[in-house]
Amino acid sequence: MTNIILFGAPGSGKGTQSQLIVEKYGLQHLSTGEVLRAEIATGSELGKKIDSLISEGNLVPDDMMYGVIENYIAGLPKHCKGTIFDGYPRTVAQAVALTSLLKKYKLDALMIDLMVDEQLLIQRLIERGKVSGRADDNLNTIRHRIAVYHDQTEPIAHYYLRHGNYFAVNGNHGVEDVFLQIKRIIDREAKNK
Ligand code: AP5
Numbered sequence: 001m002t003n004i005i006l007f008g009a010p011g012s013g014k015g016t017q018s019q020l021i022v023e024k025y026g027l028q029h030l031s032t033g034e035v036l037r038a039e040i041a042t043g044s045e046l047g048k049k050i051d052s053l054i055s056e057g058n059l060v061p062d063d064m065m066y067g068v069i070e071n072y073i074a075g076l077p078k079h080c081k082g083t084i085f086d087g088y089p090r091t092v093a094q095a096v097a098l099t100s101l102l103k104k105y106k107l108d109a110l111m112i113d114l115m116v117d118e119q120l121l122i123q124r125l126i127e128r129g130k131v132s133g134r135a136d137d138n139l140n141t142i143r144h145r146i147a148v149y150h151d152q153t154e155p156i157a158h159y160y161l162r163h164g165n166y167f168a169v170n171g172n173h174g175v176e177d178v179f180l181q182i183k184r185i186i187d188r189e190a191k192n193k
Pocket of ligand 1: 009010011012013014015016032036053054057058061065088089090094124125136145171174175176
């Protein structure tokens with residue numbers, strides 16, 4: 001089973017590359033951003049709280065996210081080829097929680113870090129904001145999301161680097177080129193298993 005933590009700043013291409021990995025390798029895709037937006041769409045009280053956090057570019061609390069991940073991993077079918085974790089973990093506490101959950105189910109994961117220059121991230125998200133309808137795709141919120149990423153999320157890369165299962169990809173290139181780099185990592189790691 002191949003579990004991949006697809007990591008990177010807002011706009012680095014996690015969702016785009018996840019779709020390509022799903023098509024090529026048949027992995028499942030868990031986007032915590034999508035899960036949260038689905039909860040917002042229900043109009044529930046919880047959804048309203050989540051909406052105000054996301055609209056301001058802040059993270060949803062770790063304990064709320066833990067339930068999402070725990071239920072997901074516990075519900076994985078035995079024959080599953082693996083999962084792409086897109087948007088989780090996002091704090092060191094989430095990384096620690098994910099490691100211990102994976103261990104409980106005798107699973108592991110590698111991290112692929114999509115590294116993209118900040119100016120390009122902003123350009124991509126501003127462009128997407130013209131059509132996405134996402135409340136967080138506006139310049140002020142994008143800047144705040146990137147600041148939150150540097151402050152709370154980026155340190156996780158060091159956590160995985162220390163654990164030896166970290167791979168960086170140059171995400172500044174076109175979609176196909178980035179995917180080529182990702183395929184090389186996945187294929188090489190599969191051979192080494
Ligand atoms: P989430 O939905 O995960 O958003 P994000 O991390 O900000 O990432 P994006 O979806 O904006 O970008 P992406 O990296 O997926 O890039 P994409 O492929 O879409 O989370 C949203 C919010 O939910 C968070 O801010 C937080 O509040 C909350 N949340 C989620 N998970 C959480 C957690 N675990 N804990 C706490 N809170 C959580 O691409 C972006 C654009 O660029 C697209 O238009 C795409 O077409 C284009 N593009 C992509 N790749 C390329 C390329 N190579 N070349 C040119 N264009 C490209």
